[in-house]
Amino acid sequence: xxxxxxxxxxxxEALRQIDPEVFSAYPITPVTGIAEGLADLAxxxxxxxxxLPVESEHSALSxxxxxxxxxxxxxxxxxxxxxxxxxxxxxxxxGLRLPILMxxxxxxxxxxxxxxxxxxxxxxxxxSGWLQVYCETxxxxxxxxxIALKLAESASLPIMLCQDGFITTHTLEPVKIIDDAxxxxxxxxxxxxxxxxxxxxxxxxxxFSMPDSYFEFKEAxxxxxxxxxxxxxxxxxxxxxxxxxxxxxxxxxxxSRADFIMVSMSSVSGIAKDTVxxxxxxxxxxxxxxxxxxxxxxxxxxxxxxxxxxGIAVLDRTLSFGSMPxxxxxxxxxxxxxxxxxxxxLGGRDITKEQIHEVFKKLxxxxxxxxxxxxx
Amino acid sequence: MLEITVKGxxxxxxxxxxxxxxxAANYEGKFFLAYPEFGPERSGxxxxxxxxxxxxxxxxREPIKSPDIIAVLxxxxxxxxxxxxxxxxxxxxxxxxxxxxxxxxxxxxxxxxSRPNMAILGALIRLTGIIKRESAERAIKETFIGDVExxxxxxxxxGFSKVK
Numbered sequence: 001x002x003x004x005x006x007x008x009x010x011x012x013e014a015l016r017q018i019d020p021e022v023f024s025a026y027p028i029t030p031v032t033g034i035a036e037g038l039a040d041l042a043x044x045x046x047x048x049x050x051x052l053p054v055e056s057e058h059s060a061l062s063x064x065x066x067x068x069x070x071x072x073x074x075x076x077x078x079x080x081x082x083x084x085x086x087x088x089x090x091x092x093x094x095g096l097r098l099p100i101l102m103x104x105x106x107x108x109x110x111x112x113x114x115x116x117x118x119x120x121x122x123x124x125x126x127x128s129g130w131l132q133v134y135c136e137t138x139x140x141x142x143x144x145x146x147i148a149l150k151l152a153e154s155a156s157l158p159i160m161l162c163q164d165g166f167i168t169t170h171t172l173e174p175v176k177i178i179d180d181a182x183x184x185x186x187x188x189x190x191x192x193x194x195x196x197x198x199x200x201x202x203x204x205x206x207x208f209s210m211p212d213s214y215f216e217f218k219e220a221x222x223x224x225x226x227x228x229x230x231x232x233x234x235x236x237x238x239x240x241x242x243x244x245x246x247x248x249x250x251x252x253x254x255x256s257r258a259d260f261i262m263v264s265m266s267s268v269s270g271i272a273k274d275t276v277x278x279x280x281x282x283x284x285x286x287x288x289x290x291x292x293x294x295x296x297x298x299x300x301x302x303x304x305x306x307x308x309x310x311g312i313a314v315l316d317r318t319l320s321f322g323s324m325p326x327x328x329x330x331x332x333x334x335x336x337x338x339x340x341x342x343x344x345x346l347g348g349r350d351i352t353k354e355q356i357h358e359v360f361k362k363l364x365x366x367x368x369x370x371x372x373x374x375x376x
Numbered sequence: 377m378l379e380i381t382v383k384g385x386x387x388x389x390x391x392x393x394x395x396x397x398x399x400a401a402n403y404e405g406k407f408f409l410a411y412p413e414f415g416p417e418r419s420g421x422x423x424x425x426x427x428x429x430x431x432x433x434x435x436x437r438e439p440i441k442s443p444d445i446i447a448v449l450x451x452x453x454x455x456x457x458x459x460x461x462x463x464x465x466x467x468x469x470x471x472x473x474x475x476x477x478x479x480x481x482x483x484x485x486x487x488x489x490s491r492p493n494m495a496i497l498g499a500l501i502r503l504t505g506i507i508k509r510e511s512a513e514r515a516i517k518e519t520f521i522g523d524v525e526x527x528x529x530x531x532x533x534x535g536f537s538k539v540k
Contacts, residue, residue, distance in 0.1 A: 004395075004402040004410075116414070167437055171411035172398040174433075270435030 005175040007168035008033030010138040011077065011103045011161075013175070014145030016041050017183040020101070021072035024052040024063035028082040029115045030165040031105035035077060049073075057082040061089040061100075068098035069205055071195035073149075076100065079165060080107035083121045087128075090158075094129025094221065096205050099152035099159070099192075101145070102130070106266070106317070107165040117165040119266070119317040123326050129221055131159040131228060132295035134265040138163075138173050143245055144292075146187055150235045153190055155228040157221070164267040182242045214347025215376055225296045226371070232293060249293035250301050254280060258287030261306055263331055264315035265291045272315075291327065303334040340368050344375035351375055378506060379440045382425040382493075383456060384449030386418055389493030390425040392519070393447065396497060397427045399515035400507045407433045422453060429506065447500055449481065449492045467499050467539070477503055479539045481531075489523075490531035498535025509536065 005013060011034050015023065025035045035053070042051045050067075054060050057078050064074040078086060083104065093100050104122050108114040122132060133148055135141045141163050152159040163169055194203045209217060229249065236247045253273050255261050262272055272288045279286045289305050291298075306312055316325030324332070342359060344351045355375050362368075380397070384390035391412045398410035412425040426440045446456050448468040460466055469481040469492050479499045481492035488494075494516070501512050516528050 002402060002405070004398040004408070006411075166411075166414055170414065171409055171437065172395060173409050174402055174407055267437055270437055274435050 001177045002174050003177055004172050005138055005142070006033070006170050006172050007135070007138040007141045007163045008105070008170070009037060010142040010175050011145060011163075012037030012041070013177060014142050015075060016047060017178075017180055018073070018075070018101075018145065018149060018187060019047050020049050020075040022050045022052065022064065022067035022074045023076065024054055024060045024067075024074070025076045025078065026054055026057045026060050026082060028057070028079050029105075030107060030117075030169040031077045031079045031103060033169065034103055057085040058089065061086040061093065061102075064100045064102075065089060065093050065096065065098060068093070068100050069096060069195065070197045071190070071192050073190040074098075074100050075102070077103035077105075079105040080109055080115075080121045083125060084109065087125070090125055090128035090130060092206065093158045095217065097156040097221070097224070099149075099156055099190075101149050101152060102158065102160045103141075103145075104160050104162040105165040105169040106162050115165070117167050117267075117317070119162075120319070122160055122162045123318045123320075125160065126295060126326060129157065129225070130295065131155065131157050131225070131293075133159065133161050133293055134291065135161065135163045135168065136267055136269045136290065138168060138171070139175050139245075140247070140292075141168065142175050142177070143239065143243055144247060146183060147232075147235050147239050147247060149187060150239075151228060151232055153192075154231045154235070155224045156192070157224055157228065162266070167267040176243070178242055186239065186242055209347065211348035211350070215349045215374075218346050219374060219376075222372075229293070229296050229298055247292060248301075249291075249298040250305060251290040251292060252305050253288040253290070255287030255289055255305050255309075257285065257308070259285040259310045260313070261287045261289055261309040261311075262313045262315060263289045263291065263302075263306070263327065264317075265294065265327065266317070268315065268317070291330075294327075294330075297330050297333075299330075299334050302331065306331070306334065338366070338368065341372045342375055343372055349376060377428055377430040377434065377436075378445075379443045380427040380429075380445045380447065380500075380506075381440050381443040381456075381459065382427070382447045382449065382496075383453045384423055384425075384493070385453070386421050386423050388449040389491040390423050390449060392491075393449070393493040393497055394425045394427045396512065396515045396519055397429075397507070399518055400511035401429050403511045403514060404507055406507075407431065409434050409437060411437070413439060445500065445504060445506075447496050449496055451482075465503060467496055467503065469496060477539060479535050481535060484531050484534040484538075488530040488534065489527040491528075494528045494531035495535030498532040498537075499539035502536045502539055 068074045108118045109120045148161045269290045314328040316327045382390045394410040401408040408429045446466045466476040470478040481495035484495040
């Protein structure tokens, strides 16, 4: 079946089919349509989950955290200032390894106040331990909702599913809807390993963790994050069997043998591809690379796609004040040579002179490895 | 690709206009994008709403610069001469006009308890045939219920039959 839906309605339709046990949100432009739509559905008896309107975004995410810790499938939606108000809870959701599904309508941050699209909000949260996926169209919002949910649950990590405020949230387009039964089969039941309400296997969550253990928690989180690239590929393969759509972590548009490649994300991809077609007609070899999965960042695939380009342009929809913009920085990360990332001292873990000696020793031996090394 | 710009003032239903077009186009299996230009969102301020339709998926989300059709919901909206494509059609809300197609949508709206958008939409469907009348009426029925549905259908039909 095909429906005329905007991005917010596409998210609502996906949420109707997911029917999370708990949905809690505080309305904010441009994602108000999601909570409104769900409230309509609930009033018509078309959903069975708890719909919890609360007094702030801080409370909305708190509700999701509590419910998710008890084993419920949970979702929320927010944007801009709302996401910033949730910030304190973001690290708690990811640190507790709770697979909360959050819809984001990307919107600029105040001041000056502005309700329109840029990526400053979700990009500010890129290092909060949440998975992040960026959508170009309402169709992507719909399909990726299920993929995002499954990814979050398989990695035990929360996920942000981002779409451009107004440009996607408020534009009506044809959206192919999959049968309820097919979706139900695809998403299955949520069976978390540990829940707070399992009296047979009592657990403490979010307890005190001193310098002797905190680092290991964070390392496990990072491991789950980087492993989820493989999980993502597995899930999209399974999803394409019911939808026919493929949603790889990066979408290459005429990039093979392209001299010049532009890289960006979300809704701008449409006109980027149109422009590539126009230039290709004139014989100019250009291509476009869309980053769909931003966290974890698919370095290998991006590097592979860009390695033969003569020139690369990266279009960011946000500033990183006093630094380079975030997507640009990630692309640069794909082309690092003799530079090795290390992480040390998390949660107060001591670092010793001996360990610093070791760092220099490895440098002098040209001992580099892919990915981050930990000094524990 | 067919491009339509709807010009009106906040509250006259420019957004609803393109939503109905989108639903109607969807029934006919066409590809489309429909989006309003969001500004300060005040009642009475000028607003543009855009509708694009094609037989293939549309990727271009830019505002329409040079439409094939302009539908003007409010007679006080100036400046649409320069935008319209050559051989494009302009439909305005007016009792009479020498240059453009016209329908007195304000009177029609008052008569049926509707908004000017419905009469202009009816006029547009009649003049251009871009989608079937039945599809448009089905979209109106899907969008509204009860008395409002009835009023809007009547206003749409008035525009359809009386456009000049």
